[in-house]
Amino acid sequence: MNTLPFPPAPEPGWYADDFSATESAEDTEDTDAIESWDGTVLASSFTIRQPRTTYLLHNDATGQSITIDRSALLGRKPSETIPEGAKSITVEDPTHTISRNHAAISVDTDGQLWIEDYGSLNGTFIIRDGKESQVAGTPAKLDAPTMLRLGDQFLELTAQQN
Template sequence: MAQLTCSSCGLAAEDDDLVCRGCSGNLSRAVGTRYPLPGPPPHLPEAGEEAPEVCPHCGAPVPVPGNQVCVACQRLLAEVRPPGTERSGERAPDPGSTRRDVPSALLRIRFGAVERTVTPGSTLLLGRDPAAHTTRGLLNPYDNVSRQHATVGLEPDGTAWVRDEHSTNGTFVNSSPAAAGARTPLRDGDVLRLAADCTLGIAVEQRGEGGRP
């Protein structure tokens, strides 16, 4: 019977040992070889010979260069492949393609303690209509707010605006009426009022490189 050895420190163990006497590692599972596939270990490359690809998880050789899953441990080979170890003809992933893009600006609409945000190129409908699903529940207590009262938006360049959607009781920016159907600029710190008593706070957050304010 083959001598049982600890997979952590390599110390020889008795058949009935459950833990290693040297490092207290768990010996309850049989210790496999580095290459669990049948047959001898893979050929070691000579000088100038390209090294064969091995699984980054268990060290088993990859018999076919195009394999996506290790034949020994069944884990994806690309999970922990370090930069510079791509297969021949394979492009390394662009770091920018995996990074979540951070908006260069942000428009915040505050309803008391509740806040809604608008990202560049997006709009938000304010009203009690079911189409205004993100604000309908907040504005339902205001009977004088129209079902589709106004729309706020943020341009890709960070310019914020509000457009009155021909509401019954009007839209106001810092107490000045906003023309129906036209965009009225919004600036950081403005107070947006719908009808007589629905007051919303405006914050326009311009961000620098890396998404930081």
């Protein structure tokens, strides 16, 4: 299997808003310098194809619906510096279990969707037939309909009719 061309995820704690339970954002030093550089660099091949179908990610708990019509970086505060043709999507997370740059959904040359965990602290999971499998180390094929879990947020992936 060919791996998708994503750079490694940044280490936890790199960003000013990735603080431990014992400190707050105000306690971190040089917050402005850290926030001005988000550190995520995605390869241009991240945007290699647009899906033939538009997909919808829906979170019943928050009511958020996300349209997946191209490659996307998902997170609670995802990087804005991504290649042209891709998009960054903020996933609503009232429980604070989604990482800043949590996961990436991309499309390969055959139009197949893939998901890759981006080094998140609380993991990315695909739930099929009531069984949960963690996405770790390598990208995982993503077929609709299916359920995703980012941190403790459940998002249902469905194909939309064009």
